[in-house]
Amino acid sequence: MHPQAIALIHNGHALNYQVLYARIQGAAQQLKLAGLSPNDRLASISHNCIEAIILYWACIEAEAIFCPMSPKFPSQQLNDLCQQFSIDHYWAPSHLPNLQGKRISIDFEQTADNEPRVINPQHAVNFVLTSGSNGSPKAAVHSLKNHIASAEGATSQIPLHSQHRWLLSLPLFHIGGLAILNRCAIATAAVVLQDESNTLNVQLPRDQVSHVSLVEAQLQQLLTTPESLQSVQYLLLGGGAISPTSIHALKGFSLHAFCSYGMTEMASQITTSVANADGLSGQLLPGRQLRIQQGHIQVAGDCLCLGYVNPANKDRPWQLPLTVDGWFDTKDIGVWKNGHLQVVGRADNMFVCGGENIHPEEIEQALKQLPHIADAIVFAEPDERFGHLPAAIIKIYPEQAALSKHELEAYLLQHIARFKRPRNYYPWPRGIQAIGLKITRAQVINNTDRRQTLKFAES
Structure with missing residues (x-):
């Protein structure tokens, strides 16, 4: 619909949606030639890069399941995770060592111009690792329906359109990183890859970043050089309550700052509000349902993932523990205050x-x-x-x-x-x-x- 809109920006160089999609199709074609069949799982083991972004969308085109993992994990842990979640293929940058399973090589410059495939939004497209209360990883499986509902609900509070640029400051093996890709694709906005050779103080104004997700410690550093925030229109702050000092400092800028409550299982944000020092995470976004039962926050809705990967049951490859009436218990403790959610803490x-x-x-x-x-x-x-x-x-x-x-x-x-x-x-x-x-x-x-x-x- 908007082939000339900028899709990706890396080190000042821009890639439009038409070129990006041609590369996605080229990569998807190579995945099929490499032996990936529909519903096969492909581990992507890398930091944020253009190749990983192309691979995310290429897996959707090829009907494979994208499984991002941190390259900081030791090789044995990566092998164990691939075995635990029945992953037979993986892609990683050339400098990373070989793992068990089949390593996929892709020429990300190769393009194709095939007829676009009709995609079933209910089918699984990726999973993201999340740790349970005992620290053992779970893999939350998402569909495009989950991601679309998450993106549309988020942009009801934080506007996003084709002239905007969102810094990809969160890793793709974190739900917050994938959420940025999906929001920008739906809005035909640009994803800006973080430049590791420069500080945020330099990159934000250079690349005219309009949207950025930060923790407060990063914000405090940016506030020491106010000119670094001159292009930023929207801040999404994570990591808990925001200090009164930061709230006061932000009043001197013509930008909108928000805090939120979200989780991997709900494809990112659940509630969002204007940044505050009261620990309130905000009002419920569209596409989500939330209730508090005996102090526990329980959620449902179109954002809720398909389930956790369940290797022991081939007939039901993913399952999600739900209450008898269909709600997911987050194990978070919360209360409502004047229509806004306040997360008190974790039950565990x-x-x-x-x-x-x-x-x-x-x-x-x-x-x-x-x-x-x-x-x-x-x-x-x-x-x-x-x-x-x-x-x-x-x-x-x-x-x-x-x-x-x-x-x-x-x-x-x-x-x-x-x-x-x-x-x-x-x-x-x-x-x-x-x-x-x-x-x-x-x-x-x-x-x-x-x-x-x-x-x-x-x-």
Whole structure:
């Protein structure tokens, strides 16, 4: 419909939809020649790149199932995942080592001009790995119907059209990355690949990025150079509540900032609102249903995935555990406040302290309202008297900022019950990276040296 509209931008070079689709068809043709049959699963093991984007759409053209995985996983883990989820073929950039199974080679410059295939929107097109409460990966299977409903609902709050450009700052092995591809394709907007040789401060104005998904720590860095946000019209902020400092700073810009609540199983966003410091994730988007049963957030609707890959049952290759009346229990705890959802925490993160239920996320949200606390994770430490006591891992930004324990605890006691305050504070471990918009809680806790407590400034 819009062949000349810009589809991809990489290092300042643009590719239109007509050229992109010709390459997609060329890649799809090669997948079939390589032996992929309909419903075969192809692992794509790479960071974001033009090739991975072409491969995503080529799998849909070839009726194969696109299975993105992180190249940071060790080879043995990748082999185990491919075996667990019955994946016999994989594609990876040439510099990555060989794995078990058949490695597919594709000339991504090759084009084809075949008659477009009619695609059944109900059929599975990809799966995305997600971790359960015990840390073992699950693979959530999506159809185009799921992705279309997700994209259309999201753009009801965050406008997107053919003149817009969305930075692909999230990996394609994260549902947030795939969601950007789908939103832009439906709107014929451009996907801008992140330039690893430059900072966001440089790339955003250079490539005239209009939409960007960030965590607050990235936003805080951008706010130090306000000119870097001159082209940005819409910010989608993830990672929890936004600090009052950032909310106030954003008022000086002519852009719209949003926060949201979403999950892999629902193909990305579920609720969205104007960014706020109250921890409210917003109103329910179209194409989704949400209810709260005994404190648990349950969801349904056109965005809900087909199920988790179920290798043990060939007759039902994917299944999703649902309530007797057809709802998916997210295991998140939430409440409604004036028509907006507030996510209190995860049911499986909750612990008991002296007979009282503690939701770590409530304490984390309070901590992150303080200046210079960029992130916080609260966890349970064993205690002979109370069973468990809360402790906190704190990320300070900038690193040289002084933090007073007296002021911190005085603030906390105004916002949470006294028994919920952390008894120990630890510095944030180095080298921990966000996966998409999320920090892996277990990774931060497991990599924290508890022999070294946080050094506070003298009050």
